[in-house]
Each structure stands twice: as C-alpha cells, then as structure tokens.
Amino acid sequence: MKLQDISRRGFLRQAAWSGAALTLAAYLPADGQNLPDIINPGTSGIAPGTELMSWISIDASGKITLVCNRSEMGQGTFQALPQMLAEELEVRLEDVQIIFAPANPEKYGPQPQEGSFSVRGWAPRLLRSGACARVMLVEAAAAEWKVPKEECFAENGAVIHRVSNQKLSYGALAPKAALLTPPTDISLKKRADYKIIGKSAPRKDIPLKTNGSAIFGLDKKLPGMKYAVIERSKRFREAVRSFDDSETRKVPGVIQVLKVNRPIFYQFCEGVAVVADSLWAAMQGRKLLKVEWEDLGFEHQNTASLEKQMRENLQKLGQQPKFEVEYARTVKKLEVAYETPYQSHSCMEPLNCIADVRQDNIEIWGPIQEANWIQADLSEHFKIPIARVTVHMTFLGGGFGRKGFNDYPYEAAFISKEIQAPVQVVWTREDDMTAGPFRPGAFYTLKGGLDAKGHLHAFQANMATQWLGQQWSPQPPGVPDIPGYNTGDLDGLLPAYRKGIPHYSFGGTGTHSPIPVMWWRSVYASTSGFACESFIDEMAHLAGKDPVRFRREHLPDPRYRALVDKLAELCGWSSRGRKTGWGVAFTESFTGICGHAVKVMRNAEGKVRIEKVVALMDCGWYVNPDIIRAQVEGAIVMALGAATTHATTFEDGKAVQQNFDTYPMPRMADIPPIEVHIMENDEKPGGVGEPGLPPFAPALANAIFDLTGQRIRRLPFSLDDIS
Missing domain, CATH: 3.30.365.10 (Aldehyde oxidase/xanthine dehydrogenase, molybdopterin binding domain)
Structure with missing residues (x-):
C-alpha cells in the first residue's frame, strides 16, 4: 500500500x-x-x-x-x-x-x-x-x-x-x-x-509502521525545505518585547530569525522563530537566542489559585429549589467533593507541520486531525480562496484532540510566507508540554439522598471547570464567572440513570483563566465519569447494597442491565475473595458504553497494586474486534497515567512539568493484565477510541475503597501512598 x-x-x-x-x-x-x-x-x-x-x-x-x-x-x-x-x-x-x-x-x-x-x-x-x-x-x-x-x-x-x-x-x-x-x-x-x-484481521498500516515506510509528519520532506523551531514564552499571553539573535546567527546553517505569532482561540500569542537548513541547527540556534518578554497584565495563576477559584465558583451555584425539596425528603444523605487536574496531551509524536505558501496558494502537510478547519482557518487568515488551500494528511503519532487545533499549521504557514520557501515547524517536547492547550482541571460537588428502601431518590452533580467554548471570545475585565444549570446530560454519566433516578440536577460554572484548554481524549467524560461513578459507588455503600446490584437497580434500560450483568460475570464478581479489592464503573461517551472492573491487592511489602482490569465495551455494531481491544487497552493505559502518575500544575502563570522526568508516563511494569470483551447486540455502531477511558479511574478508586476503606476523591494519587 x-x-x-x-x-x-x-x-x-x-x-x-x-x-x-x-x-x-x-x-x-x-x-x-x-x-x-x-x-x-x-x-x-x-x-x-x-x-x-x-x-x-x-x-x-x-x-x-x-x-x-x-x-x-x-x-x-x-x-x-x-x-x-x-x-x-x-x-x-x-x-x-x-x-x-x-x-x-x-x-x-x-x-x-x-x-x-x-x-x-x-x-x-x-x-x-x-x-x-x-x-x-x-x-x-x-x-x-x-x-x-x-x-x-x-x-x-x-x-x-x-x-x-x-x-x-x-x-x-x-x-x-x-x-x-x-x-x-x-x-x-x-x-x-x-x-x-x-x-480480526492484520492491520494494513502495521507493515508500513514497522518497516519504516509509513509517512508521519516528521518524515515528510520537500525540495528546498527549511526547518524552524520557535521560542515561546513559558508564561501564557506574553508578547515579545525584544530579542537578541547575534549568537544564534553564528550557528552554521541558521538562515533567519524572526518574530512570529500563533492563534490561540480569540487572540494571537507571539514567539521568535529560528529558521535553518537543518532541524539540529535550528535547535542549537534557539538555545543561544535571548528574548525579553513583555507582561500584558494577565494574572499569573498557579494551581492553588485555580483550585480556589473553582471551589468558590461551585459555591456560587447555590441551590435548585425543586431538587432541594426532594433531597430534604430522603432518609440518608451524602455530600462530597471530587477533584481532577489539568493534563497534557503529550502525544508521542510532537507537533509538527510543513507549509509551502506562494502568492496565490497554500499547501500544508502534517499530522492533522481537523483538515477542514485548518483549510478554512488558513484561508481566512491569509486571504487566499479556500479552494487554493490544500491540506495533506500524514499518519499521526497520536492526537487525542491536540492535533485538531489550528495553531501549529498557522505557524508553519506564517514562516513560509515570510521566508518564501517551504518550511517544517517542529515543536520540542518542552514546547508541547508547556504551551498547551491542556485538558482543563475540574471540580465537582455531589449530593445524593436515599429513600427508605435504599433507592437513590435525589442526585445532584455540579461542576466547575474551564469551558472550552468560553475561549473563543475575550472575557471583559471585571465580569464574574457565570454559573448555569441544566437538566440534561453530564458527560460520561450513563443516560439511563435519568430514567432510574426520580430527581436529578446537573449544574456547571465556567472558570476563566489565561491558561488555554481544549479537548482531551473523551473530553469532559474523563473527569465527570470519575466523579459520578465514584459517587454512585459511595451511595451504594451508604445504602448497604452491593455496588453492582445498586447500579442495576437504577438502570431500567435492558441494554445497560445486560452490560452490568455481563461484566459481573466476566470478572467473577459474586465470588471475589476477602483479601482482594474489586471496583466497577460504567460510563458512556460518544455513544459508546464501557464498563471496567478493577482488582487490587497488597503485595509482599504491603503496597496496593493493580492485579487485573476487565473491560467490557458495548459499541453496538462493530467492524474489527482486535482494533476495539487495542483501543480500549490504550485508553486504560492513558487513564492509568492520568489517575496515578502525572498531572500538569502551574506556578507563576507557567506550566511546571516540562518533560517526562516530571510528567512520568506509566512504564511497562506498571501495566496490569488487561482483558477486553465486546458485547454482542444489534444496536447501532457507537464510538470506541474515547469511551474506553473514563471508567478506569472510578473503577480503580472504588477497588481501593473495597480493599482499604479509603476513598480517593482527588486525582492523581500514588498507589504507594495508599495505607
């Protein structure tokens, strides 16, 4: 091929x-x-x-x-x-x-x-x-x-x-x-x-990716192509005051140094590009570049201030009168808070893009998730008819939403136009992990009340986070965060709960911040799923009921009950031992329904370790079971990292974690045995790549509670710290 x-x-x-x-x-x-x-x-x-x-x-x-x-x-x-x-x-x-x-x-x-x-x-x-x-x-x-x-x-x-x-x-x-x-x-x-x-069938792209013939963005080359790396401020929304490139230009192969910008939602952020005949020369020249940055007056937020803001925003939501009446009627009540951090996308292939801009046309090559958007965006910014903007897709070494953004193709086009030659812009790992955009952190307050029969009569979930949509227009100075309520979906939560729980209320408030955020695999389901499915587990224990049975009681839809029953059968739920901890969680996103069962035990040193993960995917009509298993396995590994090993934090308006030494990925030795099973039914096809991620963190947290009695309500946490 x-x-x-x-x-x-x-x-x-x-x-x-x-x-x-x-x-x-x-x-x-x-x-x-x-x-x-x-x-x-x-x-x-x-x-x-x-x-x-x-x-x-x-x-x-x-x-x-x-x-x-x-x-x-x-x-x-x-x-x-x-x-x-x-x-x-x-x-x-x-x-x-x-x-x-x-x-x-x-x-x-x-x-x-x-x-x-x-x-x-x-x-x-x-x-x-x-x-x-x-x-x-x-x-x-x-x-x-x-x-x-x-x-x-x-x-x-x-x-x-x-x-x-x-x-x-x-x-x-x-x-x-x-x-x-x-x-x-x-x-x-x-x-x-x-x-x-x-x-299952052997994938058509595997031979290409193993023999080196697959063309990823970094593999693509054009005649006469130059290379560029860009010095960007580590603090969000700073402008270039001045730069000294005298030493940079002494590096053999460096051709030009120029100020550039990139679109981040409604605004442009500045940087300084070093253009050279080779990527190595560009990177060495960048090390010698001296840039003075101008603070534009934006708040230099840190993680503590962001968390404080989100907690305060949750308090501003107040009460929903109708819900509170029903909540007051319940005989057992519980109110708790859950917290999830910001995360980097950290695709294994760093961002890169090639652009060749001529007087009346633009051509782009690279690892791109959103070809139509990139085409339209470049057409608008460079005033070239959209029919003359060509976007060629290569293989992507991971995307997770980050490579759907328009900033890195724009940078390449901007530089190509300035130097009048094709150019490949390459981001380093440090660029990727400090410039963002990131998955937004999210804070939740949850309330639940049981009736006399131990049934969940009233359930409320309120969320504070940076809404992705708020970044497309500037926030006027002094305008407070605006809370809002809805009575519909909450990402990740099984829609069938709306039929099985008589009274529910979902609210949210957008937290404003100069930190750029965007989609991350499964979007808000990765945070809402953790909060809601952990809380459902808490309510089951408050009711004195088995967590699987409790969920089943609140899921009247046969499809969801079949999923719950099948996962319980696959993991041997009814025969689990006393010295083990088992937790389950079920979430839905992008029309794919997934359940995870996680088993934990203590090792010889008394440390809690994950012994096994059993996943059950209901994506309806499906094509290739091997691809489904691979996607769910990958999602579980990604979820394991986000739950137990890494997070992005901020100090003085800058991301602290700059590479994998401070943002550690799970190692092979950290990955437990994973079983992935597929539900057989006649439902319409649903998603797979993203739905396999959200259930893992709550299932793990619920398993830890089952073993130790300790509730995990904040991510990430270290398994070594569990007592």
Whole structure:
C-alpha cells in the first residue's frame, strides 16, 4: 500500500490514466435522510456545493482504491474502513488500497477525526458504496452474458454465472459498469452473512509502521525545505518585547530569525522563530537566542489559585429549589467533593507541520486531525480562496484532540510566507508540554439522598471547570464567572440513570483563566465519569447494597442491565475473595458504553497494586474486534497515567512539568493484565477510541475503597501512598 497525496480532480485524472472505469461517491441527500445516496460522478449530475464522500474506484486491473477522508492516528481507520468496503463489495481485504484525501469538504465531506466517529459515522456510506458497486458489476456481467442478473453473484473480486460457471473479473467489468446508474434500492448483508466485518484481521498500516515506510509528519520532506523551531514564552499571553539573535546567527546553517505569532482561540500569542537548513541547527540556534518578554497584565495563576477559584465558583451555584425539596425528603444523605487536574496531551509524536505558501496558494502537510478547519482557518487568515488551500494528511503519532487545533499549521504557514520557501515547524517536547492547550482541571460537588428502601431518590452533580467554548471570545475585565444549570446530560454519566433516578440536577460554572484548554481524549467524560461513578459507588455503600446490584437497580434500560450483568460475570464478581479489592464503573461517551472492573491487592511489602482490569465495551455494531481491544487497552493505559502518575500544575502563570522526568508516563511494569470483551447486540455502531477511558479511574478508586476503606476523591494519587 503506497500512500500519496491526491485531489479530487487528480484522483479522477489518475483513474483515467490507470484505466479506472468505475468510480462512486456518496452524499447525504438534501431531505435530511440519514442514508446516503450513491452517485457515479462520471454519469450523474450533482448540484454545486454537494458534499461528496467515500470515494471508491475500481480500475481495469481490478485494483480497488478507497479515498479516506479521516486521519489515522493509531485508532484503526486504515483497517476498519477498508473492511466495511470489502465486505459489501465482495473482495479480499488485501485488494483494497486506501489513500488519504486532502481537505475538501465539498468533495470528501467533513473530515475531522474526533468524537470516535469513523465507524459510527461512515458505516452507512461505505457499506452502501460497496453494495452499489457490487450490484452494478453484477448487472454489467449479466448484460455481457445476456442472462438474468438473478443468476449471477459476486465473489472474491469477480462475478460468476451460477448456471454456466462463467466468471468475469471486476477489472474486466468496470468499463461497462461505469456506464450504469447506481441503484437506489440496495439490500445490505445480514450480520450472520459477514465474512470480513466482525473478524480480526492484520492491520494494513502495521507493515508500513514497522518497516519504516509509513509517512508521519516528521518524515515528510520537500525540495528546498527549511526547518524552524520557535521560542515561546513559558508564561501564557506574553508578547515579545525584544530579542537578541547575534549568537544564534553564528550557528552554521541558521538562515533567519524572526518574530512570529500563533492563534490561540480569540487572540494571537507571539514567539521568535529560528529558521535553518537543518532541524539540529535550528535547535542549537534557539538555545543561544535571548528574548525579553513583555507582561500584558494577565494574572499569573498557579494551581492553588485555580483550585480556589473553582471551589468558590461551585459555591456560587447555590441551590435548585425543586431538587432541594426532594433531597430534604430522603432518609440518608451524602455530600462530597471530587477533584481532577489539568493534563497534557503529550502525544508521542510532537507537533509538527510543513507549509509551502506562494502568492496565490497554500499547501500544508502534517499530522492533522481537523483538515477542514485548518483549510478554512488558513484561508481566512491569509486571504487566499479556500479552494487554493490544500491540506495533506500524514499518519499521526497520536492526537487525542491536540492535533485538531489550528495553531501549529498557522505557524508553519506564517514562516513560509515570510521566508518564501517551504518550511517544517517542529515543536520540542518542552514546547508541547508547556504551551498547551491542556485538558482543563475540574471540580465537582455531589449530593445524593436515599429513600427508605435504599433507592437513590435525589442526585445532584455540579461542576466547575474551564469551558472550552468560553475561549473563543475575550472575557471583559471585571465580569464574574457565570454559573448555569441544566437538566440534561453530564458527560460520561450513563443516560439511563435519568430514567432510574426520580430527581436529578446537573449544574456547571465556567472558570476563566489565561491558561488555554481544549479537548482531551473523551473530553469532559474523563473527569465527570470519575466523579459520578465514584459517587454512585459511595451511595451504594451508604445504602448497604452491593455496588453492582445498586447500579442495576437504577438502570431500567435492558441494554445497560445486560452490560452490568455481563461484566459481573466476566470478572467473577459474586465470588471475589476477602483479601482482594474489586471496583466497577460504567460510563458512556460518544455513544459508546464501557464498563471496567478493577482488582487490587497488597503485595509482599504491603503496597496496593493493580492485579487485573476487565473491560467490557458495548459499541453496538462493530467492524474489527482486535482494533476495539487495542483501543480500549490504550485508553486504560492513558487513564492509568492520568489517575496515578502525572498531572500538569502551574506556578507563576507557567506550566511546571516540562518533560517526562516530571510528567512520568506509566512504564511497562506498571501495566496490569488487561482483558477486553465486546458485547454482542444489534444496536447501532457507537464510538470506541474515547469511551474506553473514563471508567478506569472510578473503577480503580472504588477497588481501593473495597480493599482499604479509603476513598480517593482527588486525582492523581500514588498507589504507594495508599495505607
């Protein structure tokens, strides 16, 4: 499989060069129906501005190409999408070539890689595209043989006539199939008939990533390309007063030193870029650069002041009268607080981006999660028509939301325009961990009241954090944080609890800070899940009930009860021993439901250690169980780090942790045995990459309580400190 950059026009032109004859694309009809229509761009007229997506092509040699409009950052897009196409197209998985599409929403549809959306969002398009192509190829074969199409069937990249056993390959049939109009009435396979979907298969990107041929952002090179690193203030929102580059320019290979900026939500932050012929020269030159920073008067916050502000904001929420009436009627009550820290994304591949800016066009290459947004943002900032801004995606060495932001591509474009040459901007680990944006810390107050039967009659969760949406416009001086209530969802909390708990109230208040924050794997579910599922466990013990039974009593929906029952069965909940601690937690995010059961014990030195994690994922209809297991395992490791080993703290307006010596990642020896199981049901496809993270921290904390009687209400904590 060879990855290459490709445009829609180039794709069609290349298809013609290679003899490709059948090309299909999907689009959502204007009537708002969920099922996409499939068109043949060579024969069908489409309205201007129609968002096409899921391009597939079959050439005269039988080679099948899928143009992928999603990024691949390890989550398995390059495996799951071809599996869906191959299943309905009736070809071998290895016969499907997948290539990245550049940013172009009118041709390839929305292209963000977020919200665990690839399978749940693209399944209908790819399944229908494959089925349409298969039906058209069968019709072409039937016409060639002058037989009823009902006598023909597709198998392994060919069409076969049942009566005569004649066979024609897809490549031979593609030219005639290309003259047909895609059918509108398509019957998709039943799951029982799947041969590829639902089965584990070797990932198509693994050979590339193991033999070194995969192109990540740092691997991409252009002729005449320069390299740049940027000195940024460690304190947020400072400007460059002056800089002395006299020593920097003495470094062999350094070409230019210039002031730059980058967009951080509504404002720009300044820095000084060192441009050189090599990355090493740029980095050495930066070490000799002397920059004086100008304080723009923003508060130099530290972790203690942020926490104080959040606690005070929670007090401002006051009371909800209707809820308080019901809460007062309960016979047993509990009020507690939970706290979670700021976190760095710390992707293993640091941020980087290549830009080549000419007078009338921009080209970008790099590890990008949000190709459409980057394209539109650069078009707006540089006043170049969006059609002349091309964003090429490479493989991503992790993303977690951080590589969906627009700042690092903008930096590359800014420098390229100034030096009039292609340039690759590379962030160091210290840049990444100190400049942010970060996952926001969050504080919670929770109240629960039980009725006489030990049922949770009233439940309230209030949250104080930096709202992501508040950063898009400046906060006027002196305007207080504004609290608000809602009665709907709380990220991570199982929606079914709203049916099983008679009275509930969810409130939140946005805490303003100059510290930039943004999405982090599972977004707010990673903090809300810890607070709420730990508190549900506390209420179960207050009621004197088994934690699993207590949850089941408050989940009337059969789907959720089945998940709870299955996890209890898998971990042997009813037969757990006295000298072990077991905890469970169940959360939902991006339509994926996940339960974790964690077992802890004391080792020979009396230290609490994690012995086992059993995870159960309910993502409904799914494609590849091996990818699901890998995603959940990775999420658990990431959650373990966020719960027990690392956090970002602030002093004097600066991030304290600058590298992995102070922001330690879990080591191999820290990872317990992990079992991942998948629920089998007929539900719609749900997310996987993010939903596997939120249940771990509360399940671990609940297990520690079960073993030691000690409640963990603040993250992170050290297992060595548990008494």
